[in-house]
Amino acid sequence: MLKYVGVWINLCILRLDGKLSSNLAFGKPAAMSTVYNSISTPARAVDGNHRTGLFFSLCATSKYGDQEPWWMVDLRGYFHIHHIIITNGADPYFAAQGLHSFTIDVFTKNPIGCALATPVQCYNRTDPMGRGETVQFQCLSPVIGRFVRIKKWRMTNILDKLVLCEVQIFSTNAIDCAPLRFFHRILGARLNSTNVIISDVDDVMHCASRCGDGDCLAFNYNQNSQQCQLISTSAFNDSKTMTSSWDYYGMDFC
Known part of the structure; x- marks a missing residue:
């Protein structure tokens, strides 16, 4: 769930x-x-x-x-x-x-x-x-x-x-506003998008900062490997995978 x-x-x-x-x-x-x-x-x-x-x-x-x-x-x-x-x-x-x-x-x-x-x-x-x-x-x-x-x-x-x-x-x-970003955290989930930029980071806040600096709309973060997947162009037909090692941050599903 x-x-x-x-x-x-x-x-x-x-x-x-x-x-x-x-x-x-x-x-x-x-x-x-x-x-x-x-x-x-x-x-x-x-x-x-x-x-x-x-x-x-x-x-x-x-x-x-x-x-x-x-x-x-x-x-x-x-x-x-x-x-x-x-x-x-x-x-x-x-x-x-x-x-x-x-x-x-x-x-x-x-x-x-x-x-x-x-x-x-x-x-x-x-x-x-x-x-x-x-x-x-x-x-x-x-x-x-x-x-x-x-x-x-x-x-x-x-x-x-x-x-x-x-x-x-x-x-x-x-x-007087930076570009708006909305991130909801979903534990144990990853959005499978074909438009992903992989970035190595120190922690999840570093990943969020990388996302906020560009045209990124969501990201996946692996707490074990500290891998950050930045998603700038998600699609309506993108699927999701339930996996304990990843967390999803974004607004494409809940």
Whole structure:
């Protein structure tokens, strides 16, 4: 059984400079509850192509019958989410089942790997978006998080689906703060990632410091060999191994 031990959070007095980032979601890893076909993949919503396409061929689309469809992107960093821009599908055949009744939620933990992950709601939309319409949704206040999920909470009929042709995410820049890092310690576990940098260190604090100095998001630490594995680009399909010699520090599972 995984055991949660502690939380390290980088805290600071935050001031926002009012300037917005570039699109944080572009090219980042994305996942969906179900995928309509091999063309309408989750990545379609973050490929920078704003065209809506015939039969949603250029859009991320869920399957028929998915009664709680969701789409999520890993921003591979922790940001103060300011607003999200969403482009709806335009194909007339599916127009009646367009984007409606959905929430935009932000997580610090990966809800796929951690069922206990708690979202902070950025926005709740009830009425439908227009066919091919692009709308900006602004959070009531900047929400700190790494994972952004769009989820439908009501389906109108069996033909209803979640369709996202493009999702853009922007943050408000923070000053007087070091880059945010969130590490939860999981005893006896290791994240198996293909993107690992191995570093020899003196102790776990040295490993954490190495992670904090770069673009690292998580790390594995072996207390016996003092080996430090820095993980900068974890993926939704990364697996975990239960092993007594390793501990995992990060937010990809709990």
